Amino acid sequence: MIFYFSGTGNSRYAAERIGSMMDEKVIDMAKSHKDERFTFEVKDQEKIGFVFPVYYYGPPVIVKEFMTKLKISGNEDSYVFMVMTCGSSSGGADRYVSKILAEHGLEIKAFFSVLMVDNFIMGYDLSDEEDRENINKKAEERLDKIAKSILVKGVSDRKSSQFDQLLTSTVYPFYVRGRNTKKFFADERCISCYLCEEICPVQAIKMVDGRPVWVLNQCVHCVACINRCPVEAIQYGDATKKRRRYVHPSVGI
Known part of the structure; x- marks a missing residue:
């Protein structure tokens, strides 16, 4: 079972690609949030994944809220993994989210991040077609590597550093308090x-x-x-x- 959130398709594609290789169903967090569906049941030993983009080195607020309300039963000894898509760095989002899930009985066994085309048009101009093709090609290779690791219940290939976590604790609150719609x-x-x-x-x-x-x-x-x-x-x-x-x-x- 793979939960995902996506605005412009990067994380949805990542979730569906990994899900197809694992033969796991994917669930849209935004739709579940809208339907107020936060309770799920998984089979024993079934893998549980979370795929989402990183905003300001942290999770989108809708992902954070979904995780705080999430209730999963039948998950004894489940392999839980997280895949974060980002334009440059995921910062300390891995540790931030792992604390949220730990409070709800889910221990993340592996963290992965994958660079994909940045879509934050409000902050700067986006990459051109040539750069996008190169980024997406590398993302394909990265996603294949991640999926293969998940299949064998692999461990994180990189964990956030203290500096990464400092980035999240410093920058992420601006996103949470901001998100204004006036403009x-x-x-x-x-x-x-x-x-x-x-x-x-x-x-x-x-x-x-x-x-x-x-x-x-x-x-x-x-x-x-x-x-x-x-x-x-x-x-x-x-x-x-x-x-x-x-x-x-x-x-x-």
């Missing part, structure tokens, strides 16, 4: 397709008179609404207007 808007190119409302993991977007309106003060900042808009109409202030968008090739729009 989101749709420009004149909006075609009222309703996709942004449909894909928002926390229902922060509602269509009003055919236009998206952000009805929550905070969201996950997964940037799915910006990157997946088919006409690039959604912006975050003036910063994103001329920047490239990114969606994993397995997702499309």
